[in-house]
Amino acid sequence: MKRICSPEEAVRNIHDGASLMIGGFMCCGQPLRLIDALLAQGSKGLTVICNDAGFPDRGVGKLIVAGRVKTLIASHIGLNAVAGAKMGSGELAVELVPQGTLAERIRCGGAGLGGVLTPTGLGTEVEKGKRTVKMEGATFLLEAPLRADFALVKANAADRYGNAFIAKSAKNFNAVMATAARHTIVEADELVAAGDLDPERVAVPGVFVNDIVQGGTHG
């Protein structure tokens, strides 16, 4: 059985300088309660791995606006002007990663693999400082795996074993991020009894999960 706790308890051990994977795509499927609890908890100097920089007033964007994030690894920051401004001023280091490469680097980290060979980014700024590898006549870029201290993941329902169901397009990065952190916290709208979650619909097997926070539905 996994620990069931409040958002405040769940984020208590997230220390200054910690690395975090945060699920969600433009706040869809984002663990908003965990982010708010982390904001209140006050840790800073964080490295955040997330698809995007969100919006200034919602989700992961709030952490950036509050100056808690030192490094952001994301595929897109265009909808959060504050992130762009902080990047320009040097206050925020941003590593822009193609979305598919980001997903696969995280999958690679969770799967215990040593790297990703991808054609994406060849001949672009993304290639700078990286090795290329020839395989079966084609050239690929070698991209490093991504792992983190914590993953903050959103689900629609979870049971006490940590098995989680994530609806529709809210799955996005949540499913893969749950696999790649030392400590994974799931914020579930609903906590259900073991056996009440259809095993066929589990997007995150409980083996990856440490803590469960019952979030309740929110928009």
Add this chain to the structure above:
Amino acid sequence: MAEDPKRVRIVKRIAREFPDNALVNLGIGMPTMVADYLPPDKTILLHSENGFIGLGPQAEKGREDPDLVNAGGRPVTLVPGGCYFDSAMSFVIIRGGHVDVTVLGALEVDEEGNLANYMIPGKMVPGMGGAMDLVVGAKRVIIAMEHVNKNGQPKILPKCTLPLTARREVDLIVTDMAVIRVTQNGLVLEEIAEDTTVEEVVSKTAARLHLSPKITEF
């Protein structure tokens, strides 16, 4: 909001490019408009890189589902025959060559089929999102853009000046003035809009254009 007739011309022409049973990914902005002009006699499924196939119309007011949005974050619907998946699977589909056609906007395209569409250093650095994977992975890359920029300067160049999204991946460029195919020997002007001339298209294109022996109107 009335749709810009120039843009309507571009997206209508692009909609004719899709074969029956194609899986298509439409970029944000003008490419999204192509969805309104899909040929009714063909089965075409749209891929949304945030995690599904079967992207339908925007959700009606009051019926939005916070768990179902498009890659621009807007509430949408799923059509029958659609399915959901996570981001890793979404890019297995994209990078693995399972998307038949992608339609994207561009800041610049050049004679080699190089594309720049994701940043202007010092001015606009939003990030590439899924564009780099789409351009590399999709079987066919179609560019939807206005022929010249806001200042009237050509966007089709001998060589891109902005940071590239990908090298040598563009197959077809559709603008409000022309349809241009990218070949190994350079750019071939194949069609011109009904209100322009070959001379005007050539004068507003900085890249060298080969003229197809049979240039038609669209």
